[in-house]
Amino acid sequence: MIDRRLQPSLRFSGNGPGALAGPGPGDGPGAAGQPGAPEAGTRGRLLARGEAVTLDLEGDPVPAFRGETVAVALFASGARALSRSLKYHRPRSFFCLAGHCGACLMRIDGRPNVKACQTPCSDGLRVASQNAWPSAEHDAFGVVDWLFPRGMDHHHMFTGSRAMNAVLRKVTRQMSGLGRLPDPRPGNVRPETPPLRRLAGASAPDVLVVGAGPAGLAAATAAARAGARVLGIDDGAVPGGSLLADPGHGLAAAASSVREARAAGAEVRAASPMIGYFPEDGGGLAAIRTPDALWLVQPRTTIYATGGYDQNALFEDNDRPGVISGRAAGRLLVRFGVRPARRAVVAGDAPYAAALAAELAAAGITVTRTPRVQRAHGRAWVSAATLADGSRVTCDLIAVCETPAPASEPARQHGCAVTLQPARGGFCIDTDAAGLTSLPGVFACGDVTGYQGPDAAALDGARVGAAAAAAASAARAREAATP
Amino acid sequence: MAPRDPPPPTPTATPGPAEQPALPARAETVVIGGGVIGLAIAWNLARLGKSDIVILERSYLAAGASGRNGGGIRQQWSTELNIRLMQESVALVKRFTADLGINVWLRQGGYLFLARTDTERGFLEQNAALQQRCGVGTRVLTPAEANEIVPELDVSGFAAAAYNPSDGILFPWPFLWGYADGAVKLGARLHCFTDVTAIDRPPANDAAGDFTVHTSRGAIRAHRVINAAGAWSPEIARLVGVELPDRPVRHEILSTEPLKPFLRPMVSVLGTGLYFSQSMRGEIVGGVSIHGDRHTLAMGSRLKFLTTMARALCELVPQFGEVQVLRQWAGPYDVTVDGNPILGEPPGLPRFYLCCGFMGHGFMMAPVIGKYYGEWLAGGKPHEIFDKWTLARFASGQLAKETFIIG
Amino acid sequence: MSGKVIVCRCEDVTLHDVEHTLARGYRDIEEVKRYTGFGTGPCQGKECLRVVACLLAERTGVAPSAIAPFTTRPPIASVPLRLLAGPGAEDLTSARDDDATDEDHGMAG
Numbered sequence: 001m002i003d004r005r006l007q008p009s010l011r012f013s014g015n016g017p018g019a020l021a022g023p024g025p026g027d028g029p030g031a032a033g034q035p036g037a038p039e040a041g042t043r044g045r046l047l048a049r050g051e052a053v054t055l056d057l058e059g060d061p062v063p064a065f066r067g068e069t070v071a072v073a074l075f076a077s078g079a080r081a082l083s084r085s086l087k088y089h090r091p092r093s094f095f096c097l098a099g100h101c102g103a104c105l106m107r108i109d110g111r112p113n114v115k116a117c118q119t120p121c122s123d124g125l126r127v128a129s130q131n132a133w134p135s136a137e138h139d140a141f142g143v144v145d146w147l148f149p150r151g152m153d154h155h156h157m158f159t160g161s162r163a164m165n166a167v168l169r170k171v172t173r174q175m176s177g178l179g180r181l182p183d184p185r186p187g188n189v190r191p192e193t194p195p196l197r198r199l200a201g202a203s204a205p206d207v208l209v210v211g212a213g214p215a216g217l218a219a220a221t222a223a224a225r226a227g228a229r230v231l232g233i234d235d236g237a238v239p240g241g242s243l244l245a246d247p248g249h250g251l252a253a254a255a256s257s258v259r260e261a262r263a264a265g266a267e268v269r270a271a272s273p274m275i276g277y278f279p280e281d282g283g284g285l286a287a288i289r290t291p292d293a294l295w296l297v298q299p300r301t302t303i304y305a306t307g308g309y310d311q312n313a314l315f316e317d318n319d320r321p322g323v324i325s326g327r328a329a330g331r332l333l334v335r336f337g338v339r340p341a342r343r344a345v346v347a348g349d350a351p352y353a354a355a356l357a358a359e360l361a362a363a364g365i366t367v368t369r370t371p372r373v374q375r376a377h378g379r380a381w382v383s384a385a386t387l388a389d390g391s392r393v394t395c396d397l398i399a400v401c402e403t404p405a406p407a408s409e410p411a412r413q414h415g416c417a418v419t420l421q422p423a424r425g426g427f428c429i430d431t432d433a434a435g436l437t438s439l440p441g442v443f444a445c446g447d448v449t450g451y452q453g454p455d456a457a458a459l460d461g462a463r464v465g466a467a468a469a470a471a472a473s474a475a476r477a478r479e480a481a482t483p
Numbered sequence: 484m485a486p487r488d489p490p491p492p493t494p495t496a497t498p499g500p501a502e503q504p505a506l507p508a509r510a511e512t513v514v515i516g517g518g519v520i521g522l523a524i525a526w527n528l529a530r531l532g533k534s535d536i537v538i539l540e541r542s543y544l545a546a547g548a549s550g551r552n553g554g555g556i557r558q559q560w561s562t563e564l565n566i567r568l569m570q571e572s573v574a575l576v577k578r579f580t581a582d583l584g585i586n587v588w589l590r591q592g593g594y595l596f597l598a599r600t601d602t603e604r605g606f607l608e609q610n611a612a613l614q615q616r617c618g619v620g621t622r623v624l625t626p627a628e629a630n631e632i633v634p635e636l637d638v639s640g641f642a643a644a645a646y647n648p649s650d651g652i653l654f655p656w657p658f659l660w661g662y663a664d665g666a667v668k669l670g671a672r673l674h675c676f677t678d679v680t681a682i683d684r685p686p687a688n689d690a691a692g693d694f695t696v697h698t699s700r701g702a703i704r705a706h707r708v709i710n711a712a713g714a715w716s717p718e719i720a721r722l723v724g725v726e727l728p729d730r731p732v733r734h735e736i737l738s739t740e741p742l743k744p745f746l747r748p749m750v751s752v753l754g755t756g757l758y759f760s761q762s763m764r765g766e767i768v769g770g771v772s773i774h775g776d777r778h779t780l781a782m783g784s785r786l787k788f789l790t791t792m793a794r795a796l797c798e799l800v801p802q803f804g805e806v807q808v809l810r811q812w813a814g815p816y817d818v819t820v821d822g823n824p825i826l827g828e829p830p831g832l833p834r835f836y837l838c839c840g841f842m843g844h845g846f847m848m849a850p851v852i853g854k855y856y857g858e859w860l861a862g863g864k865p866h867e868i869f870d871k872w873t874l875a876r877f878a879s880g881q882l883a884k885e886t887f888i889i890g
Numbered sequence: 891m892s893g894k895v896i897v898c899r900c901e902d903v904t905l906h907d908v909e910h911t912l913a914r915g916y917r918d919i920e921e922v923k924r925y926t927g928f929g930t931g932p933c934q935g936k937e938c939l940r941v942v943a944c945l946l947a948e949r950t951g952v953a954p955s956a957i958a959p960f961t962t963r964p965p966i967a968s969v970p971l972r973l974l975a976g977p978g979a980e981d982l983t984s985a986r987d988d989d990a991t992d993e994d995h996g997m998a999g
Contacts, residue, residue: 113932145894146892150906151910153907162580169763178741179741182804182805193797196790276966278982289967316894317894318896418959419954420943420954793975806971807971811963
């Protein structure tokens with residue numbers, strides 16, 4: 001069960017003349033939400049809301065709009081703690097709003113552990129909390145959190161007594177896991193197993209661009225303009241990546257970059273993360289999960305433009321709901337048109353922090369800036385923060401502005417060399433001047449090579465996209481010369 | 484449960500690559516391989532007073548098959564020797580936490596084997612009868628009875644099942660830490676990130692002379708050497724000119740998202756090598772055979788495994804269709820032609836001890852094998868396994884076939 | 891909430907847990923991962939790998955450039971089993987040779 005505080009909607013009214021259509025499926029202009037001129041602070045970047053729908057939140061109707069994701073619709077309707085955590089039953093809500101962190105897992109449509117921040121709203125969609133009783137806000141098992149105030153070494157717990165150890169194992173087993181097994185299909189019939197789709201040989205792309213943020217879209221455009229057959233994929237429900245979190249860009253910039261890439265001839269697919277590169281299968285295949293099938297692709301060259309993952313800072317109770325990434329606050333504002341807070345603390349000094357703070361203030365939010373937070377206070381949602389100087393401020397949001405960590409997992413799994421560079425965000429992909437990684441035919445650009453921000457990432461992408469297209473063209477020529 | 488701080492740090496865990504102490508010049512026993520087999524032997528030897536031991540591990544603890552397996556432990560086997568050994572191993576695992584002070588999360592939820600054909604049913608019936616004679620509570624079940632144990636199974640097309648409720652699963656990694664800490668506390672020395680590069684036999688003119696083991700971090704002399712390098716044991720044996728018949732076979736495994744507890748036993752399907760269980764953390768963990776694989780030490784992950792495993796799981800448990808895979812990995816089985824391990828000294832090379840060829844079941848056998856190996860090397864009477872599971876049997880053809888192998 | 895500093899949200903691993911693991915002598919990132927469980931939950935390390943790697947560098951004095959990430963395992967994004975179970979995978983791994991091991995396997999597979 002999920003508690004909600006009834007309050008006026010946090011959505012900006014603003015489906016008026018300044019509103020913009022989203023660039024992807026589900027974001028098209030639909031029925032008006034609350035017609036009227038855009039409010040101050042939205043600067044015309046507000047999403048045109050789709051048709052009104054109703055979520056089924058454990059039997060309660062929750063108003064939502066197509067184009068919103070479940071986590072956003074629940075937040076805008078006053079829901080706070082969405083579920084409880086695995087071990088200590090600490091309250092959980094979204095953190096990154098980008099599908100990377102695993103903080104917003106809920107039971108959706110009878111399936112466990114689904115990312116609420118990536119699930120599009122649809123009429124009658126069943127949504128429920130997990131791992132909480134009686135409710136996500138008041139969970140009796142939260143007592144475990146107090147029993148182990150700093151953490152636990154489960155390897156050496158209760159090893160002294162056989163009887164206690166047997167009890168420990170029994171209790172641990174009963175409390176284990178997160179979501180329940182998926183609901184059975186009626187009659188327990190076998191699941192639908194769509195055929196695997198293949199893009200290899202004649203249908204293979206010259207350039208596979210993984211990630212459709214500023215770097216990936218610029219790379220796709222440049223490669224397509226150079227004559228390459230380009231497939232761009234992105235894990236987000238809407239392409240645009242960090243553009244969708246950045247007040248200086250937003251949906252408008254994302255939509256125009258996507259249009260530009262498509263106009264140049266590139267195919268751009270959203271909601272399609274790469275799940276791995278498998279060198280031993282079918283001559284080397286990239287596997288891509290789309291909503292309804294698995295695609296196996298054998299590109300001539302690959303560009304990793306996967307951007308960065310939002311990172312939390314280390315402070316007491318840093319996982320409290322209401323502590324969200326700065327870029328998640330940006331996504332609420334510029335992609336979803338939802339006011340993230342009344343009083344926000346913007347913590348950290350990442351390059352994007354100042355612009356975010358200004359945008360929040362322009363939206364009428366009281367903003368306190370601090371280099372770092374010492375502690376978050378509150379229960380199921382943050383109510384105050386202890387700042388770096390020891391002072392305590394009342395707030396209903398802590399926006400953590402850390403340097404994003406390069407999302408180098410796909411490239412690392414492929415085999416590209418990386419180097420830990422703390423100042424640039426984490427494990428950065430090693431590249432040469434042309435963006436070539438340690439592997440032939442595999443390139444990388446943008447924040448995944450070290451944080452640089454959307455404008456620099458786009459420049460990098462354009463350069464590397466052209467280089468990858470040239471490499472693909474050379475590969476094509478070699479294929480033609482080989483009988 | 485009461486709040487309590489974890490125990491104070493001990494100095495016994497493995498230092499990282501940068502801060503390894505120098506190797507000693509000599510040890511009575513050098514164990515090559517810091518997997519569960521080598522560590523179990525080392526702890527047992529140390530326990531019996533022979534603690535002048537150096538264990539050489541090429542990587543971190545749990546880097547090899549010991550850290551990559553599904554954590555199953557069962558007493559359903561096809562030979563009396565293996566059944567009795569595994570009964571004893573289960574008893575030792577039940578004592579492990581008391582003996583070594585670390586949780587291994589043993590959960591005796593049983594092993595449920597499913598058979599499709601009448602031949603396979605006959606196999607289960609014959610083995611169940613043997614297991615019952617040894618005191619194992621295996622029952623042969625109808626598919627409907629199997630469904631009572633795991634209601635989520637689609638048992639259509641199955642002929643029978645075998646179930647022994649006292650088989651179970653455990654969490655592999657703490658075994659290594661427990662044995663390693665236990666051995667080190669008794670005086671053994673563990674050197675991780677130390678690669679064996681060459682081994683000199685004892686000098687020809689000195690029958691009691693030492694081996695010299697050369698490593699990436701210097702040489703060490705040893706009265707006896709134990710080759711417990713698992714799938715890498717043929718490479719180690721070759722360093723002293725011994726050719727071993729065991730071969731590495733890649734086996735892959737996956738883990739799903741954590742689910743609330745629902746699955747009691749380890750489930751396995753005869754003929755496909757499919758097995759899966761629910762870990763103490765709630766994940767479904769399991770693997771399946773990929774037929775046609777050649778011998779390899781490669782440990783890359785393949786799409787072929789992912790798709791084969793997914794199809795097998797979706798067919799057997801329709802509700803698994805929407806369960807999400809979180810990760811996959813691979814580990815090497817160390818395979819022999821008769822399904823039994825290779826123990827003892829090779830002909831003509833005394834004090835070089837083999838302990839390898841465990842067919843992917845070394846983890847569950849380590850407690851009992853380590854005990855008998857330790858007792859023998861500490862001066863006790865050798866158990867019959869050291870007469871039966873020799874290297875010489877492969878040349879003489881006196882094989883002892885074990886057919887209850889998963890994967 | 892009890893004032894924990896959470897490093898890995900998926901598995902509820904705290905800063906204290908990581909420090910305790912380092913104090914026990916586990917210094918390799920693969921060992922810290924196995925001892926604490928960090929990086930093994932639904933996000934597979936996307937939120938915690940950087941912070942633990944940097945902590946390792948800071949607390950052990952090892953240069954950041956000498957610290958490798960733990961092995962990245964597919965799938966990088968979670969996949970429902972049914973999307974992997976469809977037809978079309980039959981030809982994926984074609985490697986066979988005379989040394990094939992089918993005959994090595996016992997009755998159980």
